[in-house]
Amino acid sequence: MTPVLAAVLVNYNAGDELRRALQSIADEMGDQPWEGVVVDNCSSDGSAETILSMAPVVRLIRNSQNVGFGRGVNQGVAATTAPLVLVMNPDCRLVAGAMAALRADLRAHEHCALVAPKILNPDGSVQGSARGDPDMFTGIFGRTAAIGRLLRRLPMAARHVPSDDILRSGTAGAEVDWVSGACFVARREALAQVRGFDERYFLYWEDADLCKRLRLAGWSIRYVTGAAAIHRVGHSSKTAKAASIRAFHESAYLYYITHVATGRLSPKRPLARLLLACRQAWHLRSTDPRPGR
Numbered sequence: 001m002t003p004v005l006a007a008v009l010v011n012y013n014a015g016d017e018l019r020r021a022l023q024s025i026a027d028e029m030g031d032q033p034w035e036g037v038v039v040d041n042c043s044s045d046g047s048a049e050t051i052l053s054m055a056p057v058v059r060l061i062r063n064s065q066n067v068g069f070g071r072g073v074n075q076g077v078a079a080t081t082a083p084l085v086l087v088m089n090p091d092c093r094l095v096a097g098a099m100a101a102l103r104a105d106l107r108a109h110e111h112c113a114l115v116a117p118k119i120l121n122p123d124g125s126v127q128g129s130a131r132g133d134p135d136m137f138t139g140i141f142g143r144t145a146a147i148g149r150l151l152r153r154l155p156m157a158a159r160h161v162p163s164d165d166i167l168r169s170g171t172a173g174a175e176v177d178w179v180s181g182a183c184f185v186a187r188r189e190a191l192a193q194v195r196g197f198d199e200r201y202f203l204y205w206e207d208a209d210l211c212k213r214l215r216l217a218g219w220s221i222r223y224v225t226g227a228a229a230i231h232r233v234g235h236s237s238k239t240a241k242a243a244s245i246r247a248f249h250e251s252a253y254l255y256y257i258t259h260v261a262t263g264r265l266s267p268k269r270p271l272a273r274l275l276l277a278c279r280q281a282w283h284l285r286s287t288d289p290r291p292g293r
Contacts, residue, residue, distance in 0.1 A: 001033040005099075005185075007058075007086040008076030010069050011048055012041040014090035017232065019050040022058060024093035025086065028100075035059075037076040038090075041066040047090075068247075069181070070197030070206040077188070077196055085191060089182045091232040095120075101227035102185045105173050113190030113219030114211065116179035117227035118167070127231060128161035129180035130223035134208055134252075135260060166223060173224040177215070181207030183229040190219050203244065205251035212259055242284060249280040 007025050011018050022036065036058035040048040042065050051058045061075055073087055084103065088094075094117075102115045119129040166174045184207075194213045197206045211221045253276050261268035 003033045003035040003080075003082040005029065005032070005034040005084045005086055005103075006077070006080035006082035006188075007034060007036040007088065008039070008073055008080065009036070009088055009090050010039045010041060010072035010076070011043055011090050012066060013043045013045045014047050015045055016047070016050070018047050018090040020093050021088060021090045022051060022054055025088070025099075026054065026057075028094050028096070028098060035080050035082055037061060037079050039063065039072040039076045041068070041072055068199070068202035070201050070210075071199040074196040074199065077191060083188050084185055085188055086185050087181060087183070088229070089231065092119075092183045092229050094183075095228040095230060098227040098229055099185075101224055105222060105224045105227075106185065106187065109220065109222060111218070111220055112187075112222050113214045113217075114179070114184050114186040115173070115222045115224050115227075116184040117229045118163070118223070118225050119180060119182060119229050119231045122230060122232055126163060126167065127180070127233070128163045129182065130161070130163045130166060130174075130176040131178050131180075131208070132160045132162060133177045133212065133259075134160075134205075134255060163223070167225055172226050173222050175220050176223045177221065178208045178211030179221060179223055181210070182231050190214055190217075193217055193219075200254060201251045203247040203251065205248075205255045209255055209258065245280060245283045249276045252276055 007022075009018065009021060018038065022038075025034070025036065034057065036054070037060075038048060038051050038058060039061045041063050048060055048062065051060055059079070061079060063072070063075075067075075077085055084106070086099075098117050102117060105115050106112055116129060119127040121127055162174075162176060166176075194210070194217055196210075198209050198213075201209060215221060253273060256272050257269055261272065
């Protein structure tokens with residue numbers, strides 16, 4: 001039977017989280033045909049072997065080196081054919097009913113390229129996974145920044161992390177600027193139109209860039225409150241904290257010069273580089289990147 005959904009997971013030392021993620025997808029799909037691809041970025045913990053019990057529905061692509069998240073997703077998408085693509089971190093798992101709600105929302109909004117569920121921490125609290133376009137204030141008012149957490153109710157802060165307002169409104173879903181790449185379902189045709197993830201981003205911010213390019217191409221992005229996934233933030237990155245911190249800040253700068261300070265001679269570029277370098281140094285000292293995905 002022709003698969004209705006392709007699930008793509010990029011794995012790097014996710015341990016048993018990968019098996020739980022795949023099982024949650026299988027549970028959600030039930031008897032419906034689907035295909036899965038795990039792209040393993042040279043894991044050393046044997047976690048990729050956990051997919052063997054799910055063959056032939058789930059296949060494994062092994063990379064001889066860590067090629068990054070975006071490139072890994074693009075590999076997985078290219079190896080599948082279903083019209084809908086679920087991209088999910090191996091440290092995520094779908095909550096019952098999530099897939100049905102996401103697919104229903106896509107059917108109801110024909111110009112929507114990508115839908116994402118409400119993402120929960122393991123304790124049930126809500127992650128700020130629906131977001132506003134990044135700008136110079138994102139570092140201050142982002143979902144994990146200390147001042148942003150204290151001043152969450154201010155309009156400037158709320159614009160960057162609109163999840164709270166959307167959930168309070170009681171709506172089934174809403175258009176947003178971008179959503180976390182930890183878990184989303186996208187139309188294959190939309191991903192193909194913008195050529196998938198920009199592979200210059202090794203890790204972090206590739207989701208903001210993808211959603212920005214999709215919107216520029218005429219598509220919309222939606223946050224579906226009736227669907228949920230549980231996410232253990234940064235599980236894989238814990239095995240390479242310093243590298244993850246550097247990747248976060250390099251990707252932040254790449255996004256900034258690509259979509260905000262686009263002029264080569266913009267004075268905002270060196271200022272952003274300086275601020276990000278200071279932030280990176282601080283987090284390297286504490287070895288606590290905090291950004292999550």
